[in-house]
Amino acid sequence: MTQANPFRPALAKMLPYAPGEQPPPGSCVKLNTNENPYPPPPAVVEAIRTAAGGPINRYPDPMATSFRRAAAEALGMPGPEWILAGNGSDEILTILVRGFVGEGQRLRLPYPSYILYRTLADIQGASWEQTPFEDGWKLPAEFAKSDDGLRLVLLPNPNSPSGTIVSPNEVEKVSASLTCPLVVDEAYVDFAETNCLDLVKRNENVFVTRTLSKSYGLAGLRFGFLVAQPHIVAELTKIKDSYNCDAISIAAATAAMGCQEWLADIKTKMNTTRAVMQSRLSAMGFEVTPSHANFVWCRHPDGNHKAIYEFLKQNNILIRYMQFADWGDGLRISVGTDEQMESCLSTIERALQS
Amino acid sequence: MTQANPFRPALAKMLPYAPGEQPPPGSCVKLNTNENPYPPPPAVVEAIRTAAGGPINRYPDPMATSFRRAAAEALGMPGPEWILAGNGSDEILTILVRGFVGEGQRLRLPYPSYILYRTLADIQGASWEQTPFEDGWKLPAEFAKSDDGLRLVLLPNPNSPSGTIVSPNEVEKVSASLTCPLVVDEAYVDFAETNCLDLVKRNENVFVTRTLSKSYGLAGLRFGFLVAQPHIVAELTKIKDSYNCDAISIAAATAAMGCQEWLADIKTKMNTTRAVMQSRLSAMGFEVTPSHANFVWCRHPDGNHKAIYEFLKQNNILIRYMQFADWGDGLRISVGTDEQMESCLSTIERALQS
Missing domain, CATH: 3.40.640.10 (Type I PLP-dependent aspartate aminotransferase-like (Major domain))
Incomplete structure (x- = not known):
């Protein structure tokens, strides 16, 4: 005499929230979920x-x-x-x-x-x-x-x-x-x-x-x-x-x-990296939205954002490809260490040339 | 133009759940929230x-x-x-x-x-x-x-x-x-x-x-x-x-x-203490409900459970006095270390004599 579906109807209708990919630690350069690349204090x-x-x-x-x-x-x-x-x-x-x-x-x-x-x-x-x-x-x-x-x-x-x-x-x-x-x-x-x-x-x-x-x-x-x-x-x-x-x-x-001093230092360090990212991406022809966060949102006039994301992924660099219905798509790249950014940015350059 | 009470009506009507008292660590013999008295593995x-x-x-x-x-x-x-x-x-x-x-x-x-x-x-x-x-x-x-x-x-x-x-x-x-x-x-x-x-x-x-x-x-x-x-x-x-x-x-x-071996050992140890608690409380005249958990529920025919709880509290021993509407009251005592139980049980004896 059991009910076919005992869950609240609201649940049956909804899709679950999908967080960004979480690959095993250390398996890639991870720039997809806006984590801090540095260890905590x-x-x-x-x-x-x-x-x-x-x-x-x-x-x-x-x-x-x-x-x-x-x-x-x-x-x-x-x-x-x-x-x-x-x-x-x-x-x-x-x-x-x-x-x-x-x-x-x-x-x-x-x-x-x-x-x-x-x-x-x-x-x-x-x-x-x-x-x-x-x-x-x-x-x-x-x-x-x-x-x-x-x-x-x-x-x-x-x-x-x-x-x-x-x-x-x-x-x-x-x-x-x-x-x-x-x-x-x-x-x-x-x-x-x-x-x-x-x-x-x-x-x-x-x-x-x-x-x-x-x-x-x-x-x-x-x-x-x-x-x-x-x-x-x-x-x-x-x-x-x-x-x-x-x-x-x-x-x-x-x-x-x-x-709080540690926090002020990490802000200075990461915002400096962010400024470099923004100017490098602009130099590659991206439209870069000036960021007040620890990530950068950018779109390229050539538009194949998904291909860039895939190319990076093949090279073990994970960024976020985001597509919004009735709006468009783009790339969200977390601010990593300077070394990670160098790796990411040079790979994007290769993606654009390929 | 703000609403008088923006919360869902369900909240305004309800009382919050009150967890057992959590005094500062080490300030008393704590036998009120069924914690394990021993450190974890x-x-x-x-x-x-x-x-x-x-x-x-x-x-x-x-x-x-x-x-x-x-x-x-x-x-x-x-x-x-x-x-x-x-x-x-x-x-x-x-x-x-x-x-x-x-x-x-x-x-x-x-x-x-x-x-x-x-x-x-x-x-x-x-x-x-x-x-x-x-x-x-x-x-x-x-x-x-x-x-x-x-x-x-x-x-x-x-x-x-x-x-x-x-x-x-x-x-x-x-x-x-x-x-x-x-x-x-x-x-x-x-x-x-x-x-x-x-x-x-x-x-x-x-x-x-x-x-x-x-x-x-x-x-x-x-x-x-x-x-x-x-x-x-x-x-x-x-x-x-x-x-x-x-x-x-x-x-x-x-x-x-x-x-799992540690768990089996802790079960044996605590259930042994529980058996001693139960027989000691019975000997003091309590009605003791045989327990399958890490606490013991007991009621005394003389009935002044609250006074016993208060007496223990004055002596820095915290147990749980519980009163259920339309049902009655009693004492719930968590299984502590043997030393804690000795202290608790002898204080209950004094409470009954006072």
Whole structure:
């Protein structure tokens, strides 16, 4: 007497989110998922080793208090109650969608951008709408329009795949005309010159999400966080699993917050590499979108992006070929070490000549 | 023009789940959240230290393949496709409720048992019903009744707070008369003599959840998993965050699966302590429910359980005082080291005399 399909109908209809390829470590030059090519700060590795010998038979602190204190201090926020720690910013995004968008309701994202938001809406049995960027990756007026069914607006800033950034001033204007919360996904913001933290301080409807995966070189650790006004953090705490962050990653992430000088140095180093990448790609005839993130989005007038991607892959260099329906395609290349970039760029030159 | 409350109505109505108290490590004899009093296997600590020096700047394996292989082998399951790894079995339970129970639908649990399931239903905007155990912690016939709105049935087995277990034969009968999936939450099963893994092999509607928090001494690591037929695992994979388990916990959990001899030894040791606890508590006049888990549930005819709990707390010994509406109260005491038990039991004796 079993049901044919016991799953919620929303799941049967949806396609799973497909993350970028993850080949075995060391098997190729990996420039496809915007990881940091450098190891994390030594203090973080040391914190993990110390925590391994600590009381890991005991449950961790459910609220990751040490991390929240360190993060509030590092970011200049008023206190730990403005921070919610998560198992990667993916978990924070999941919690936000579960907190605000019910079955039959809707979220909004710009296009092209991070398609994970669509998957999160699909899982909820909610819907999503994409507002296309205007030329030059500007937000159109429609992005700031409200209606009753719209429950959450998400803006990756810097955006992927473009690497472009919308100014805090512009974000504030969008938020002012929305009746629902606006999430500014700042996964890449440590490589940019502006951010929206001040906006969070004075606006209860603007939330910022961050991750340690990119700038801190900790994609393997799964640690991200939300910055929002304390009553928002308190209510969202109901949704998270009690012990959503483990003792080892809490220790590591707390240590990472103490490494602001390391962070400034890695930013300088990677943004210098990024500048070289951009000028080399331009010299090859690519249209390069000036980037504020740790990747570069480029398109070649000759247009065979997929062939370039395939040629690189045959040469053990993995970049991201991205195709967006009704929009077009292009290549997204993560900023690697100078040696990796030399290898990647010279192989692209060969691809163009072949 | 902002909405008064932008959160989903389901959240405004619900109370958050309150996990057991987590005082600072070392500040008391902690017997309130069923942690293992012993450190994890040395091979696990070593695996964490090694992973700390590995490529943690890279994303982890999204499917935790090394762990799934090791778990399938350790448990005698046909292959890794029968296993889904999670950030604690809490995450697995969240995924299950999100997978099967939509807004306005219902899940069922026995009573008294693990009230987290109720919270998970609340978050979904779903409802829950509790079926009271019969005398002797037997499942009543109503627990196996189906109707259209019922989408998931959850059975902690061994149960908490009772430590009692329902036989695989009985679980199979329940499943046979349900039209929805039955989740057997085996968080404590490594301290018992039976489990439901064979049932999963021949029944697509029976799922088992496991955790490394209790028997493996890894509550701080957050690692749990689902055992279910491959098409169930595949569909639920859509719901989990892409990288839900981090590189370090995957390495640690994989190592833990290789420590089956260590596990057998810890079971013998802790169950021996449990037997001593049970007879000592009986000798003090407690009604002790024979336990198949790493804790003991007991009630004293004199009945002032709360006073005993408070007396112990004043003496820096933390156990769990539990009160269930329309049912009654009692004490749940985790199995600690022999030294911790001696301290706890002699303090209870003093409490009874005072």
